Amino acid sequence: MSTIKIGIAGRPNAGKSTLFSAITGTMVAIGNYAFTTTQPNDGIGFMNSICPHNELGKICNPRRGRCENGTRFIPVEIIDVPGLIEGSSEGKGMGNMFMDALRDTTAIINLLDPVSEDKKILSPEELVKDAEATEREIINWFTSRFSSDWDKFSRKLSQSHITLEEALLQKAAFFNLKQKDIREIILKHHFTEDITKWADEEKREFSAIVMSEIRPTIRVLNKGDLIENRDNYVEQGFTIISSDYELSIERAFNAGLIEGIRSLKATEKANPKQKEAILRMEADYKSGSMLRIFDVLTNIIKKNMNKIVVYPVYDETKWCDKDGNILPDALIMANGQNAEDLAFEVHTDIGEGFIRAINGRTKMILGRNYELKDSDVVRIIAKAK
Ligand SMILES: Nc1nc2c(ncn2[C@@H]2O[C@H](COP(=O)(O)OP(=O)(O)OP(=O)(O)O)[C@@H](O)[C@H]2O)c(=O)[nH]1
Ligand SMILES: [Mg+2]
Incomplete structure (x- = not known):
């Protein structure tokens, strides 16, 4: 999907x-x-x-x-x-x-x-x-969804002593926010460490930040x-x-x-x-x-969401899959993701068995940390499971 x-x-x-x-x-x-x-x-x-x-x-x-x-x-x-x-x-x-x-x-x-x-x-x-x-x-x-059942949530938290990041991950689970996004927000902006002490204004500010920075x-x-x-x-x-x-x-x-x-x-x-x-x-x-x-x-996808499109292939010279289909997949990835991320995107087994990748244009060998570029055609070589 x-x-x-x-x-x-x-x-x-x-x-x-x-x-x-x-x-x-x-x-x-x-x-x-x-x-x-x-x-x-x-x-x-x-x-x-x-x-x-x-x-x-x-x-x-x-x-x-x-x-x-x-x-x-x-x-x-x-x-x-x-x-x-x-x-x-x-x-x-x-x-x-x-x-x-x-x-x-x-x-x-x-x-x-x-x-x-x-x-x-x-x-x-x-x-x-x-x-x-x-x-x-x-x-x-967003704010009303995020603030719902706040008292119940606070009572539960006061007994468990978890970090702000973990608390937000739980409280904002409904919005499917990623841990990395929450971490970025709390590093960049100041929020009270103890979430149970958040006033309505702070809840609203958090919502506004999510809606502008994570969900533009x-x-x-x-x-x-x-x-x-x-x-x-x-x-x-x-x-x-x-x-x-x-x-x-x-x-x-x-x-x-x-x-x-x-x-x-x-x-x-x-x-x-x-x-x-x-x-x-x-x-x-x-x-x-x-x-x-x-x-x-x-x-919106490329500029506001900072995404790129990458084409994984099985054969780096013909740019096709095992059955000869040319450029069968075009995957939307985040700018900054690497060859290993692409391997995981294709399949968890391929990610886990990652050995190296090959650039379909230059035929150069790429390590797992190679930063993907927009429109890259990449072959991934992985250990068979
Ligand atoms: N001239 C013109 N009319 C448009 C355009 N887009 C939509 N309309 C008309 O605007 C009216 C409303 O269109 P909808 O698509 O039902 O609007 P909506 O935003 O879904 O409306 P709600 O579901 O009621 O919120 C219809 O009569 C459309 O034909 C457009 O680009 N130009
Ligand atoms: Mg409508």
Whole structure:
């Protein structure tokens, strides 16, 4: 399973389910009214990476995901949740219990709606306020989950004398935080060593730090097709997409009206009206102020989450597995992980039996501490069990 799980949160009607539908290719309820979604949706989307098969001059055979004209589509998990409003954490709207679906996400997209309730286009400043309101609700949800049963937890702890790191590992288990992440937070920030003495403010601060440093929340402005002066928003730092376009493209691709999801070239099957719509979308993307969603997902994974893509192979010259499948796997790893980590990612037995690795490009021998680089093709040699 993918190690990446991205949640889509935001106000009601922002277009979360439209976006989810477009990236996962599944049908879910979409409606021009608040609280269309009442239960979280879970599906598979894709990030992009330039496939090394381009260098080999042969086509790859991905075991998961696919490859389109040399661009690899690598699967990642996507979650769509009901809309958040101010006060969701106190039970308004759909409440915030559904947010539990985001408890083990590795990043959250805060999808922003440029259209106000009275159908005006919001200014960049107004959008920032909206974004902050949603982010506050996310932190409120985290804090309330993290603080629940605090007294019971404190009583139990006062008899056991464990370190802050261990206490946090237990208390935040619901969020699937790794020991390394907790260690990093308490090294970098000051927290009271005795967790039973934490005041509400400290609990909230811990939640805010997790949500910004471990589970980054990334603002993405939707409905770019409705914004006339997109460049103004880009200058203010907004990343703009259109879920409506993405969904149309997905449908056009499935109906054989365009050549690929990336290359919006109309096929002969498209009628003149469809061709015109395709050209209009293409022109909007060419203007550069609006991004395709895979590029946004890729940026989130590579830049905000600091990940790389690595291709393990069995044969370092043909870049294939035992059965001759070329570049069968594309694994998303953390920047800074090494050859031994890759071996463990492939299989625990391979990790334990690690002898050495070979760089598929240079054919150099790599030790277990070799730091992996983005797009590396690596053969691992391990003792047979
Ligand atoms: N023009 C335009 N309309 C969009 C876009 N994305 C979504 N919409 C419309 O916005 C409305 C709301 O879309 P949904 O996907 O249901 O929104 P949601 O955020 O899931 O809403 P809730 O589930 O109620 O929180 C629908 O009428 C969509 O067609 C877009 O990029 N451009
Ligand atoms: Mg929805």
